[in-house]
Amino acid sequence: MADSVCEQGGQAKWLVVDLAKARAIFAFVEEITAEGEHLFGRAGYNAGINRRGPFIDLSEEDWHITFTVNLDAIFHMCRAVLPHMIAQGEGAIVNTASQWGLHPAPGHIAYNTSKTAVAATTHHKLYVLTPCVPANRIPRARKQPGA
Template identity: 40%
Template sequence: MTSGFDGRSVIVTGAGSGIGRAAAVAFAAQGARVVVADLNAEGAAETVGTITGAGGTAVAVTGDLSDQAVVDGLVATAVERFGGVDVLVNNAGIMDRMSAAGDTSDAEWERVIRVNLTAPFLLTRAVLPHMLAAGRGAIVNTASEAGLRGSAAGAAYTSSKHGLIGLTKSLAVMYRTQGIRTNAIAPGGTVTGIVLDLEEGAHGPATLGGYFGNAGRASEPEEQAAAIVFLASDAASNINGAILPVDNGWAAV
């Protein structure tokens, strides 16, 4: 077996910055042909430029992945340009406002769940026929430390990431006899440039602040990307349904 990705088709969502960009670049460095998906067209173009500038192959697709039409177009691009989908990385996500349930608006709840949980479901459902036809495939989801505990984010984000972990395990069981593996990473704090929109003095942020002392150092996006690439690789061929904390031991505290 090899851990290389020569000629394989890889979709990475949220690849215009942060963990997604680092993962897209890492896959391309191992020979993958990468579909760079992001809501931000400028960021996606920058990632593609980085990959092609290093001699790799990549194409950008932009749009809101909570829109079924965007999802269908993304998968069609991967199939038409690169012949199929060998790896799907559901990385795109948004933070909530660290709101407690009693302070969470309908709009905050619905948007966070739509982007963080429904979009990965839609995209996974769309790529499954292609992976099933090929008899193989690897899916890696970016969950969160908030998917392992209740003290790392607000009600909406925490629920979305717990849900994504549940989806990961369901996929692992349902498709393990058909050559498809599904795993997830659970990042702790990571240097991604995300700015939190917090309501000063609100119950949620005030309560959660006391728990962040256990988080340890923030990781670099490349550290998260290395775990993603490993889980998608042949080196992880018997790893399925795993949730891998990449958090400097925060989950162990």
């Protein structure tokens, strides 16, 4: 995706960060901002883990890693980028939720619940963030069979 943005004259970088570790998220943001570039005009977050199976078979580890990546990482990423956005007087945060967070699918309890929390967290941010940093969520559409 970064290559495509650059080919069209935009600026983008492909970077890897371990979203299961808060320290890695904060270090990632500090690394980017240390370069002195105006990179946080928009921060998009699109990552997710979907451990499938019946509720009774879901392990505690599956539950925790799903929430760590799908929800906790949003908390840490927003906490890391917001000071930079507020200081520069602009920015936008877009979190990708899921329609399954609003209309749960069977066999996806951890994913459904974590994405419900993403939608609620982002909705709450709409009310509490400064006017220069709007937040919104994009429920991802599920592909229909044959589409």
